[in-house]
Amino acid sequence: MKSIKSFFKRYWGVLRRPSVHYSLGALTLGGFIAGIIFWGGFNTALEATNTEAFCISCHEMEDNVYMEIKDTIHYSNRSGVRATCPDCHVPHKWTDKIARKMQASKEVWGTIFGTINTREKFLDKRRELAEHEWARLKANDSLECRNCHDFGFMDFTRQGKRASEFHSTALANGEATCIDCHKGIAHKLPDMRGVPGW
Amino acid sequence: MKFRLLPLTLLAVFGLAIAAETNYPLDAPAPDGRRPGGTITQEFTPPKLHDEENKDIRRERNYPEQPPTIPHSIRGYHVDKNANKCLSCHSRANSARAQAPMISITHYTDRDHQTLAAVAPRRYFCTQCHVPQHDVKPLVENRFKNIDELLYRETSPSTSGN
Numbered sequence: 001m002k003s004i005k006s007f008f009k010r011y012w013g014v015l016r017r018p019s020v021h022y023s024l025g026a027l028t029l030g031g032f033i034a035g036i037i038f039w040g041g042f043n044t045a046l047e048a049t050n051t052e053a054f055c056i057s058c059h060e061m062e063d064n065v066y067m068e069i070k071d072t073i074h075y076s077n078r079s080g081v082r083a084t085c086p087d088c089h090v091p092h093k094w095t096d097k098i099a100r101k102m103q104a105s106k107e108v109w110g111t112i113f114g115t116i117n118t119r120e121k122f123l124d125k126r127r128e129l130a131e132h133e134w135a136r137l138k139a140n141d142s143l144e145c146r147n148c149h150d151f152g153f154m155d156f157t158r159q160g161k162r163a164s165e166f167h168s169t170a171l172a173n174g175e176a177t178c179i180d181c182h183k184g185i186a187h188k189l190p191d192m193r194g195v196p197g198w
Numbered sequence: 199m200k201f202r203l204l205p206l207t208l209l210a211v212f213g214l215a216i217a218a219e220t221n222y223p224l225d226a227p228a229p230d231g232r233r234p235g236g237t238i239t240q241e242f243t244p245p246k247l248h249d250e251e252n253k254d255i256r257r258e259r260n261y262p263e264q265p266p267t268i269p270h271s272i273r274g275y276h277v278d279k280n281a282n283k284c285l286s287c288h289s290r291a292n293s294a295r296a297q298a299p300m301i302s303i304t305h306y307t308d309r310d311h312q313t314l315a316a317v318a319p320r321r322y323f324c325t326q327c328h329v330p331q332h333d334v335k336p337l338v339e340n341r342f343k344n345i346d347e348l349l350y351r352e353t354s355p356s357t358s359g360n
Contacts, residue, residue, distance in 0.1 A: 072274060161254035162270060185274065189281040197295075198286050 046101070052084040058107075060116050061085070068187045081148075088144045088186060089133070127190035134179055142178035149178070250330040257331070260344050265327035272330055277323060284324045285317065 022030075048054060056062035066085075069075050074083040091097050109115075116122040116129075137144065151171065156164035170176040180197070183189060192198040250271040257267055275283035287296035305321040307313050343351075 160252045160270065184276050184281065184283075188278070189276050191279075192281040197292065198281065 046097070049101070050086045050090055050097075052086065055085040058111055060111065060122065064116075064119065064122050065187045072186055074186050083148065083186070087148065091140075091143065123190075130183075130190050134183065137179040138177060145178040145182075248332040248334055251333055260342060268328050268330040270330070272325075277325060282322065282324070289317070 052066075056066045074088075076082075090100055111117075114121070116125050151167075154167060156168055159167065166181060170181075171178075183192075183195075183198075250273065251269070252271040254270050256269055259266055272284075277284060285301075286292055287298040288301050290300055292298075293300040301317065301321075303313070305317055306315075308318045309320065
């Protein structure tokens with residue numbers, strides 16, 4: 001116990017002692033540069049986990065949801081604009097992004113404990129996972145959808161009759177948000193019994 | 199060891215002999231008359247895909263019992279064991295919110311004419327009877343006359359006896 005204390009005391013002494021060899025300016029600059037490097041590294045690591053390739057590096061993601069999105073308009077369409085996993089599932093704002101990443105550590109546990117490591121287990125758990133996503137999109141007013149589909153720029157005259165009717169009423173007056181009406185646009189749906197509107 | 203390859207060689211020779219047979223009907227004409235020319239082995243560029251009609255205007259039915267065709271696009275709609283997107287607008291409970299026509303009472307009766315509380319299983323898969331339409335030239339001519347046309351022909355003096 002004592003030796004540990006004295007050990008820290010000695011290092012604290014070193015840290016407190018004014019620098020002999022380097023000027024304050026050089027130290028500040030060094031700290032600044034190191035900061036940039038660490039921050040950059042951190043952000044790069046963050047960005048690397050923000051790609052579809054990363055998401056489908058886990059077979060749980062590749063064999064189920066990724067296979068299903070391939071049939072949908074968000075994978076292949078006439079304009080060639082694609083939505084990837086992070087586009088819909090990871091917020092753009094940095095603070096939100098970090099919060100989501102912390103949440104996502106449960107996916108690492110899920111992988112280790114194999115919560116959805118077979119198709120059967122995945123299907124059994126799907127309703128629960130989908131409920132999480134619906135709740136998240138409901139709470140943020142379908143922010144991720146709106147990153148690409150901006151209500152302000154929707155041309156109702158170019159939409160189908162049903163689309164323009166619903167968008168100019170329930171969506172325009174804030175009664176409903178995208179996910180209320182557009183569930184299952186990217187993946188197959190879980191058992192929908194009891195979900196409002198189904 | 200030496201004879202290991204013998205069966206394989208024989209098989210290859212035999213195969214070649216069959217393939218060389220000229221009147222083997224690999225190149226028979228295609229079975230369906232809708233494809234002019236061509237044989238079974240030939241591949242054609244498929245015709246262009248068309249978008250589903252999405253005008254939301256109800257179409258005339260050719261006879262009263264005809265399942266109405268779908269007047270809108272149903273691209274990406276799930277109808278499976280877990281979910282039925284059609285019913286999310288056309289079910290009894292949802293039709294008011296969606297202002298979509300409610301499925302008829304027949305959809306609630308099973309084959310023993312028992313009326314059930316929910317959609318009868320035999321009516322669950324909507325696209326068995328209801329289909330969207332495409333604005334294209336029909337592949338084959340259709341001479342179907344609906345009942346009004348027939349009645350008119352029977353009763354109108356100028357064309358009777360025809």
